[in-house]
Amino acid sequence: MIQEKKSPAALLKIDRATSTPLHRQIYERFRTAIEQGLLHPGDRVASARSLASELGVARGTVETAYNQLAGEGYFSPQGQAGTAVSPSLPSPRSTRRTPQRTETRAFDPALAEAAPPPPLQLGIPALDAFPRKLWARLAARRARATTAADMFYGDPSGHPPLRTAIATYLRVSRGVSCHPSQVFVTGGYRASLALISHTLLERDDRVWVEDPGYPPTQEVLRSTGQRTVPVPVDEEGLVVARGVRKAAKARMAVVTPSHQAPLGVSMSLARRLQLLDWASQAKAWIVEDDYDGEYRYAGPPLPALKSLDRHDRVLYAGSFSKVLYPGLALGYVVVPESLRDAFGEAARTWSNGCPQITQAVVADFIREGHFSRHLKKMRLLYARRRHMLAAALLKAFGEDVRIDLQAGGMHLIARFGRRREGDKALARRAQLAGLNCQPLSVRGTARFRDEGLLMGFTNVGSALHAQQLAAKLHKVLGREP
Ligand SMILES: Cc1ncc(COP(=O)(O)O)c(C=O)c1O
Incomplete structure (x- = not known):
């Protein structure tokens, strides 16, 4: 319920300099919040006593406003349970809670x-096929076993058992060999890319991005101050020669070699080698966005580009959004050994880490064999x-x-x-x-x-x-x- 999460004072800024009485201001602000859909039918509101204390006004002032709102049908007293926005009020159509991140930015x-x-x-991913019962069991087990230490700040680089589980899984399934200390757990792909950019890039650095590509890649890089250079994609993946012609000295390239987003082609071996060669000559970085490389329907999954990386130029970005579910908001990036300390430092600067308990459940899910099944x-x-x-x-x-x-x-x-x-x-x-x-x-x-x-x-x-x-x-x- 909104009132429980959001301070009522934040919703109800009171202006003591105007001639409008305080109870009227409180009344108006609640009414507007309901009409604009910030408060929904059925939402509980703070008690008059606690709101009065938060706003620094007399309790009677808040009670006057509440009585007027109840009298006009906006509020409905709920006895012992306090006061709620009238459940019978119609929801303003334009303010219904909408599904999040539907990839269509415009409201529809x-x-x-x-x-x-x-x-x-x-x-x-198929939400109907996710093993929810099993997940609930693992999550409940973890929740029950929570210790005081688990409630402290976690490691901003990631929960150690999850870093280990990811490193093991990558070695077996994606041909990527790395030590757990090279794995940094993040809030998802965009957080991984922002972390990479903060750690390795300068303002105005040029970065190759695929054309067509995944829009958030450009959005994140632009927001962190880099200049993106669109490089065309053909049936073999990113056309490396075009990238070289456009910006040979770019500092980084972001690619989706397993399954190009959105065209779906896999990058050919020749192009992979060409890209790695360019990166090692130009001392540039490659970000391999392997968001759904696990899903291949003809033959086994292709090995990751990272598995061919002999000169330590590739940062491998993975996400649990496609292989588990996006609401988890967990991803990771595997960095070359030489960058481990720099990323550890950056993770400490930029993040409090991801929720410990979620990371622990994912680690259990992988370790106990449920993930590969x-x-x-x-x-x-x-x-x-x-x-x-x-x-x-x-x-x-x-x-x-x-x-x-x-x-x-x-x-x-x-x-x-x-x-x-x-x-x-x-x-x-x-x-x-x-x-x-x-x-x-x-x-x-x-x-x-x-x-x-x-x-x-x-x-x-x-x-x-x-x-x-x-x-x-x-x-x-x-x-x-
Ligand atoms: C190309 C591409 N990269 C990465 C991701 C994963 O992003 P996230 O970890 O933010 O869910 C997606 C998800 O749609 C994607 O399409």
């Missing part, structure tokens, strides 16, 4: 109405769901759609023929119908010309569900505006 009423994740949402299951499940969605789209659209299935990942790209509209308009229409397709074109610069709709298939629950989604999409896109 149809998407906001759907329970998260909206259909076809990108990048969310879960990944194995998800690989099979996603292969099926990918196939179901592709088949349903082909059936609904026939020759009007082209689907390039890449070997891995969590989304497909559908390209529609014979449309006067661009992919932005198509995506918008789908979104208005509650289908969270994303346009491909906006992920690249003006030079990037490809168009299509990106669709996440991981939460498509059945063949019937896939058919319903495809039929709905066909209905929405079938007619020109």
Whole structure:
């Protein structure tokens, strides 16, 4: 409840210099907070006594305001339980709590109405297939065993057992050999990139980014003061020669070699070697964003670029968002041994670390073998769901759609023929119908010309569900505006 978390005084700044009586100011501020959706029907409000003490006014002043709010139906006294915003008040439509991070930045009423994740949402693992009971058991066990030491500040570089579990997993599954002290646990990919930037880069340093690419990469780098240099991507991944031509002396390159975001291609061995060669000559860093490299449906997962790194130029960024769930907000970065102390120092400067208990549960999940079992299951499940969605789209659209299935990942790209509209308009229409397709074109610069709709298939629950989604999409896109 908002009142319990947020100080009422923060919500109710009182101005003693105006002629408006204090009780009236309190009344007005609560009313506005309700009308603007900061307080919701059913939210409990502070008792008159505690609010009076927080605001430094007489209790009677607050009681006068509360009585007026109750009289007008904004508040409803709840006996022993105190006072709440009237549960029967209608919720202002524009202020309903909306699903977080849907990859569409703009507010969209149809998407906001759907329970998260909206259909076809990108990048969310299958939430129906997460082993919640097992997770709850591990979390409860950890919570029960909490000691006073666990309640102290944790290590800002990461909970040691989790750093060890990650290092072990990477060696076995991704061919990356590192010591646990090279693993830094963060709040996710963006936190990893910001940590890298604070530790290794200067203002105005140039950084190659993929074109098209993952928008947050550019956003983070720009916010930390670097200049991003978009480098085109072809069917072999980042075109290293173009990067060299544009900015040979760049300080860093950020790439998604396992499964390019968003095109889905894997970087060829020749390009990997070329990129590593450039980095070692230019004394530049490479960030390998391996956000979903585990998901590959034809053959085993490709080894990470980091596994070929003989000159210690690669920083490997991983995330638990795709392989567990994004609400965990946990990622990590593996740094070359020579940078270990610098990153330890930076982590101490920039962060209090991540929640200890969450890290401990993830460590248990990995160590006890649940993680590799879960990944194995998800690989099979996603292969099926990918196939179901592709088949349903082909059936609904026939020759009007082209689907390039890449070997891995969590989304497909559908390209529609014979449309006067661009992919932005198509995506918008789908979104208005509650289908969270994303346009491909906006992920690249003006030079990037490809168009299509990106669709996440991981939460498509059945063949019937896939058919319903495809039929709905066909209905929405079938007619020109
Ligand atoms: C290309 C790419 N990198 C990294 C991530 C992981 O980000 P985070 O750890 O912030 O969830 C994502 C998630 O969507 C992604 O698409």
